[in-house]
Amino acid sequence: MLLRLAERTLIFLVSLVVSSVFVFGFMVLLPGDPAKVALGTNATPESVAALREEFGLNRPLLEQFLSWAGGLVRLDPGVSYISRAEIGPQLADRLQVSLILVLASMLIAVTIALPLGTLMAVHHRSTLGLGLSALSQVGVAVPAFLAGILLITVFAVQLRWLPAGGWVPPAYNPVEFLRHLLLPALSLGLIQGAVLTRYVRSAVLDVLREDYLRTARAKGLTPMRALVRHGLRNAAVPVVTVLGLQLATLLVGAVVIERVFVIPGLGSMLLDAVGNRDLLVVQDVVMVLVVAVLLVNFVVDLLYVVIDPRLRTGAR
Amino acid sequence: MSEPTAVPSAGPPDLPTAGPARTGGAGSTPTRLRGIPEAPAGGRRRRRPAGALLVGGAIVVAVVVIALVSFVWTPHDPGIVNAADRLQTSSWRYWLGTDRFGRDVVSLLMVGSRTTLLVGIVAVGVAMLVGVPLGILAAMVPRWWGELLMRGNDLLLAFPALLLAIMLTAVHGQGIVTAMIAIGIASIPSFARVVRSGALSVMKTEYVLAARAAGRRPVGIALRHVLPNVASLVIVQASVSFAIAVLAEAALSYLGLGAPPGTPSWGRMLQEGQELLFVAPRLEVFPGVCIALAVLGFNLLGDGLRDHFDPRLEDRR
Secondary structure: OOHHHHHHHHHHHHHHHHHHHHHHHHHHHHHOOOHHHHHHHHOOOHHHHHHHHHHHOOOOHHHHHHHHHHHOOOOOOOOOOHHHHHHHHHHHHHHHHHHHHHHHOOOOOOOOHHHHHHHHHHHHOOOHHHHHHHHHHHHHHOOOOHHHHHHHHHHHHHHHOOOOOOOOOOOOOOHHHHHHHHHHHHHHHHHHHHHHHHHHHHHHHHHHHOHHHHHHOOOOHHHHHHHHHHHHHHEEEEEEEHHHHHHHHHHHHHHHHHHHHHOOOOOHHHHHHHOOHHHHHHHHHHHHHHHHHHHHHHHHHHHHHHHHHHHHHHHO | HHHEEEEEEEOOOOOOOOOOOOOOOOOOOOOOOOOOOOOOOHHHHHHHHHHHHHHHHHHHHHHHHHHHHHOOOOOOOOOOOOOHHOOOOOOOOOOOOOOOOHHHHHHHHHHHHHHHHHHHHHHHHHHHHHHHHHHHHHOOOOHHHHHHHHHHHHHHHOOOOOHHHHHHHHOOOOOOHHHHHHHHHHHHHHHHHHHHHHHHHHHHOOHHHHHHHOOHHHHHHHHHOOOOHHHHHHHHHHHHHHHHHHHHHHHHHHOOOOOOOOOOHHHHHHHHOOOOOOOHHHHHHHHHHHHHHHHHHHHHHHHHHHHHOOHHHOOOO
């Protein structure tokens, strides 16, 4: 088990390094001088040279990379080329907002998917199962931002029950916070729930066919009790994997949803930075998102060991 | 769709009647061995997957036909701005009404399908061109190198299409080409992964062993034996990736990072319509339905093809 932990940790650390090189290389090696880009049409050779000097853009690439990556490790992502503001504090605020949104959506997705997916698997040959299956297929086909727009149309425009957008920090006014959170979290959560439902269904279906479940039935358990006592734990392994992958999808989906609902999260920060050609901010936000994705995958890897005792021995 | 009362095809072999009453049916096999259950490809087992295949295929064909027709005919010129006719509701003249510039929504939707298909084709093409050889390579090189390639491949999964596209846009500026390439690059890992797992099992077969023993070169084996055997996996993945590409293009265009102004695209229509959400919500509904239908079509087609190529997986999805 320790060996496995060490192996996973090593892979995680290597992935971090490789992806930071990738993000850095992507932004630096592609044609386009960040200083020129930052100055836009007002760029004169002198002002470009001054900006390059100021932000250390004329240093060797390796040095630039090490200073950027080192800064990130020390939680100091640097200073924006455009606004000259420290990126760190804003990044932390925005990350908090995005995390709240993503976790709320995840909660909604799981709450929908676990019971529905199991139900669909148990009744997979009946009209109910097939109907739910078709419904989830439609859910998968709808982009989350479209769901958001439609939810706004119904609940904000027609019924006027909930605000169409904006954000209230939970400490400021908890009720308003929840009212503002509900629609964006629902639009991400419903769609992701539809995707997750299909995986839960297929995982439970696989388990239903296992010999040990037949044995459990044979010793007199009802189908539901057999499934709950022996099946769901086994169905959990693939589902947790998908959950991890989905957290990554949700983080990126949040980028678009934040635009739909005008939420000041990482996504809006990224898109604003793209609009302003604020390349260091783009680089930092992308890196934060990638680190989040890798971190989630790492945690999922560790969770396997908890869920599936067979993996604890180190045997694969 | 399902027949709960029917005898499962893998049922007891001593059953006197093999399969449900199909005698006299046009497709019944003339020589049927008594006691041997019907082959899965017979009829009953194919009925379910055929549903997804037919519906998905029909939607995809419809989108392609609409895109082709839009080159020669649309109800109105989608580029014509007509202030007098702005924000019309449905009528005989404008079937789905007009947008805020007085452009005909039906014509815009028809022309927009071209963007959707173009992005999907190029993105999936890029992903296939890189991902398929990569997957085969990772299956044919020594195990250690293969694992390393797949680790790198997995790492690329941490960069979803949208994120790659946003990064590319930050440097290159917005554009449909940027979007297509970014979506394509982001789709490489899924092709490489699927192809590698298929190719690994092909590499273990006796005919590949024989070919290697006969001294055939690796490239020859890859082209003659591995590629044809993973082709069905690639086709299924292409259909699924196409759906993802359609979703990604819609999101990018909605964010203003995909199709530039003036290029009709469903995602762009959503973006332009959002300001008028309180006035004309239908401007959001129509392109939204188109996107969802197209994605549904490609997803169903992928599912149907998967079941068609491998009926054992029938109930899995």
